[in-house]
Amino acid sequence: MTTLRIAAIADVTEAEGPGSRFAVWVQGCSIRCPGCCNPHMFDPSGGTAVEVEELLARLDRVRGRVEGVTLLGGEPFEQAAVLTPFARGARERGLTVAAFTGHRLEDLRADRIPGSGELLAEIDLLVDGAYQAGRPETERRWSGSANQRFHFLTGRISLGVENLHPGEPERTVELRIAPDGALTRSGWPEP
Numbered sequence: 001m002t003t004l005r006i007a008a009i010a011d012v013t014e015a016e017g018p019g020s021r022f023a024v025w026v027q028g029c030s031i032r033c034p035g036c037c038n039p040h041m042f043d044p045s046g047g048t049a050v051e052v053e054e055l056l057a058r059l060d061r062v063r064g065r066v067e068g069v070t071l072l073g074g075e076p077f078e079q080a081a082v083l084t085p086f087a088r089g090a091r092e093r094g095l096t097v098a099a100f101t102g103h104r105l106e107d108l109r110a111d112r113i114p115g116s117g118e119l120l121a122e123i124d125l126l127v128d129g130a131y132q133a134g135r136p137e138t139e140r141r142w143s144g145s146a147n148q149r150f151h152f153l154t155g156r157i158s159l160g161v162e163n164l165h166p167g168e169p170e171r172t173v174e175l176r177i178a179p180d181g182a183l184t185r186s187g188w189p190e191p
Contacts (some may be wrong), residue, residue: 002085003052004050006048007025010054011061021068022062022069025038027047028047050190055086067095067096068097076100091124104129105151131144139164141164
């Protein structure tokens with residue numbers, strides 16, 4: 001069994017990448033960008049342990065309602081080895097895979113982070129670069145700061161899908177109320 005540390009899951013969201021997505025926020029991040037909107041996800045021992053097979057079963061329950069999965073966090077590449085089978089399973093189901101990382105693509109390709117090469121092979125869209133609070137993004141969807149780069153690693157997600165068009169809001173925020181009354185949000189709330 002392969003176990004991930006997960007901070008949160010949104011079964012269906014339109015705030016975390018192109019189209020409807022199954023979003024997985026992993027737990028743990030050693031980059032710790034100042035001003036990060038998810039500092040509660042820094043601690044690698046937090047969150048919940050989830051088996052990859054369990055996560056794929058949950059994805060299967062909503063597969064007809066999503067066109068892909070998004071990996072974010074926390075820092076997905078800190079769990080690259082265990083995220084790879086999940087990302088591969090998503091692609092085997094015909095879904096696209098997007099990932100957000102504070103690392104740069106060049107470092108991931110050099111496999112400076114253990115397992116990064118294998119996970120990269122399963123990713124269609126990578127948004128890279130550490131969040132910089134003083135450089136807010138205002139022209140593209142989904143990224144937090146203007147330094148972050150979009151890498152279309154396959155032809156499965158269209159180049160330019162991230163660009164805003166006149167009249168579109170800069171940010172998308174979704175709020176959810178769980179059956180137990182807990183409120184969660186996804187998207188980037190700060191302008």
